[in-house]
Amino acid sequence: xxDQLDRAGTPYVQFQGVEVTYNGIVSALRGATxxxxxxxxxxxCGPTGSGKSTFLKAxxxxxxxxxxxxxxxxxxxxxVEPNEVSEIRRRMGxxxxxxxxxPKKRVWENLGYAMRACGRTRREVRQLVPEILERVHVLHKAxxxxxxxxxxxQQRVAIGRAIINNPPLLLADEPTGNxxxxxxxxxxxxxxxxxxRGTTVLVxxxxxxxxxxxxxxxxxxxQGRIVADSHSPRATVQGAxxxxxxxxxxxxxxxxxx
Amino acid sequence: xxxxxxxxxxxxxxxLRRNGWMSFAAITTVAMAVFLLAGLVQVxxxxxxxxxxxxxxxxxxxxxxxxxxxxxxxxxxxxxxAIPGVTFVRFVPRRQGLQEFRExxxxxxxxxxxEANPLPNCFHVSIADQKDFDSVVxxxxxxxxxxxxxxKFPSDVQEFLKEVQATVPILGLVLGxxxxxxxxxxxxxxxxxxxxxxxxEIGIMLLVGARRTMVWAPMVLEGLLQGSLGGVLAGVTLLTxxxxxxxxxxxxMGSMATIPTMSVGATLVGLGLVGAVYGTVCSVIAVREPWxxxxxx
Ligand SMILES: Nc1ncnc2c1ncn2[C@@H]1O[C@H](COP(=O)(O)OP(=O)(O)O)[C@@H](O)[C@H]1O
Ligand SMILES: [Mg+2]
Numbered sequence: 104x105x106d107q108l109d110r111a112g113t114p115y116v117q118f119q120g121v122e123v124t125y126n127g128i129v130s131a132l133r134g135a136t137x138x139x140x141x142x143x144x145x146x147x148c149g150p151t152g153s154g155k156s157t158f159l160k161a162x163x164x165x166x167x168x169x170x171x172x173x174x175x176x177x178x179x180x181x182x183v184e185p186n187e188v189s190e191i192r193r194r195m196g197x198x199x200x201x202x203x204x205x206p207k208k209r210v211w212e213n214l215g216y217a218m219r220a221c222g223r224t225r226r227e228v229r230q231l232v233p234e235i236l237e238r239v240h241v242l243h244k245a246x247x248x249x250x251x252x253x254x255x256x257q258q259r260v261a262i263g264r265a266i267i268n269n270p271p272l273l274l275a276d277e278p279t280g281n282x283x284x285x286x287x288x289x290x291x292x293x294x295x296x297x298x299x300r301g302t303t304v305l306v307x308x309x310x311x312x313x314x315x316x317x318x319x320x321x322x323x324x325x326q327g328r329i330v331a332d333s334h335s336p337r338a339t340v341q342g343a344x345x346x347x348x349x350x351x352x353x354x355x356x357x358x359x360x361x
Numbered sequence: 362x363x364x365x366x367x368x369x370x371x372x373x374x375x376x377l378r379r380n381g382w383m384s385f386a387a388i389t390t391v392a393m394a395v396f397l398l399a400g401l402v403q404v405x406x407x408x409x410x411x412x413x414x415x416x417x418x419x420x421x422x423x424x425x426x427x428x429x430x431x432x433x434x435x436x437x438x439x440x441x442x443a444i445p446g447v448t449f450v451r452f453v454p455r456r457q458g459l460q461e462f463r464e465x466x467x468x469x470x471x472x473x474x475x476e477a478n479p480l481p482n483c484f485h486v487s488i489a490d491q492k493d494f495d496s497v498v499x500x501x502x503x504x505x506x507x508x509x510x511x512x513k514f515p516s517d518v519q520e521f522l523k524e525v526q527a528t529v530p531i532l533g534l535v536l537g538x539x540x541x542x543x544x545x546x547x548x549x550x551x552x553x554x555x556x557x558x559x560x561x562e563i564g565i566m567l568l569v570g571a572r573r574t575m576v577w578a579p580m581v582l583e584g585l586l587q588g589s590l591g592g593v594l595a596g597v598t599l600l601t602x603x604x605x606x607x608x609x610x611x612x613x614m615g616s617m618a619t620i621p622t623m624s625v626g627a628t629l630v631g632l633g634l635v636g637a638v639y640g641t642v643c644s645v646i647a648v649r650e651p652w653x654x655x656x657x658x
Contacts, residue, residue, distance in 0.1 A: 163568065186573075193570035203565045207376070219368050220571030264569065 113177060114138035115272070115303055116162065121171035123157050123327075131157035133327035134171065139305065141271075144298040146314045147307040149324030155307035156200060158324070159274045162305070163197050164188050175272075193221050196265030200276040200307075202257045204249040210260050211236065211245040217264050231267065239263040239293060255286040262293060266302075273297060276307045287313055372579035377586055384587060387643075391591025391636050396598050399632055403603060403623075423501050424511035425482040431455075434482040437506055441484055444500045446493025451485040458483055481508060581644045588640015589633045596632035600625060 116139040123132040132154045139145055147155045160166045173180040183191055204213050215228040236242040239259040249257055279287035291313055298304045323331035377384050425434045435452050442450045458480040463471050488497050501512050566576045603623050
């Protein structure tokens with residue numbers, strides 16, 4: 104199924120020599136060029152400060168490139184008018200590194216707000232929110248405030264919110280950043296499942312065990328540049344045996360429990 | 362459409378409730394500012410009215426020129442009595458005036474003054490009806506036997522009220538400007554806190570695809586609600602204070618002081634509206650701020 108979409112022609116996401124500078128001083132991206140086809144699952148890897156988050160923020164119009172060009176489904180994001188930004192964003196689910204949950208809204212309201220903001224009715228919210236919460240396994244926390252949740256639960260709520268409008272593109276920044284291996288695997292499975300349904304997924308992470316375990320396309324960032332791109336599935340699986348991986352995870356979990 | 366409006370109002374109400382202290386601060390600040398302004402207007406109007414009515418009911422003293430012989434002066438009583446509106450006239454000859462002065466100020470030695478009494482002959486003139494006051498005073502002043510500026514309002518209460526009336530505008534202005542500045546600073550801070558607190562929230566809302574109007578409408582509504590609640594709170598405080606002051610004044614001064622009652626409905630609605638406008642303006646400034654800073658690019 105993924106192969107069919109791969110052959111569909113023009114890239115879905117195109118970065119062409121994108122440069123991003125913060126405050127006119129800090130160069131966060133120094134000419135990033137990358138094509139992502141519809142339906143792909145791509146890991147953006149690299150050390151802290153290498154520009155992964157900035158790449159995702161540029162794609163979700165949170166920062167503007169000082170140079171270069173970003174195309175989403177053939178549309179030049181640099182030419183998007185301010186009043187069209189919300190339209191573009193409704194076509195992508197964003198899972199920010201800090202979850203970005205509204206602290207004064209309950210879990211279900213966080214999802215409901217995203218839906219209502221995108222023009223869905225109250226009836227749709229009532230129907231869909233429990234379904235999504237069930238899918239990300241936080242339905243039992245529906246009435247809690249984000250501050251009352253663990254990091255893993257907040258992460259899952261953030262993912263739930265990102266997929267509430269069924270976006271064709273999902274951007275996740277360090278989704279396993281502060282999760283134990285078990286929960287990391289669970290979150291990753293969720294993202295893979297979405298990808299199987301046709302969602303294009305970009306994940307920024309430096310969680311290399313997960314990357315090796317999942318074995319998808321890996322793009323390596325270093326100091327604002329893309330220095331490597333596996334481009335083909337399983338190219339970076341370096342003897343990562345699934346069983347061994349699971350054992351490690353279990354061992355770590357037991358260690359944490361003790 | 363109805364669904365939309367319900368959503369916006371729901372958002373505003375929930376935010377109002379959840380923002381707890383911020384809402385409390387905003388509401389009380391608006392209440393304070395509105396109360397001060399409306400209260401000041403009330404108090405000033407009240408004192409002006411009091412001074413006016415009290416002054417016009419009191420006895421007037423009329424000083425006769427020294428050039429008029431004592432006998433002629435005492436005869437003026439009938440002429441004064443004939444002025445329409447005058448109810449009572451008492452002649453106080455200069456000798457009696459000195460006597461009265463000595464009784465009031467026993468510590469001052471006035472024995473030497475009996476030889477060359479510096480006090481003029483004087484009439485105490487009572488006027489019953491306020492509306493005759495001005496015409497009586499001008500009739501008295503126009504008499505050729507009366508000293509230039511020889512019509513005085515000698516009452517202690519009158520003097521006090523005149524003083525109050527003179528200082529209240531200055532005091533009121535100073536107090537009003539100070540309080541206006543203070544409440545301005547309070548509101549500025551409250552709004553700034555809201556902006557800082559909301560900056561992230563606004564960013565998140567826009568990130569999930571909310572339109573700008575969708576984000577700012579509930580916030581402006583929230584400000585409007587806070588403002589009108591503050592205005593109504595100020596109205597309740599003002600009405601209570603007014604009622605209390607009215608009772609005290611009436612107990613102390615009886616029929617002399619006439620403080621009219623305030624309309625409860627008009628006060629609450631009027632001040633609520635003032636607060637609503639205030640709150641709306643403040644929240645519009647608050648929600649505009651993050652966009653001007655380019656946070657929500
Ligand atoms: N808001 C910001 N203001 C200034 N500098 C920033 C900001 N965000 C990121 N940077 C800098 O840009 C560079 C890239 O950051 P980032 O994209 O967050 O990297 P990564 O996500 O790979 O850790 C780093 O040097 C970081 O310090
Ligand atoms: Mg990052």
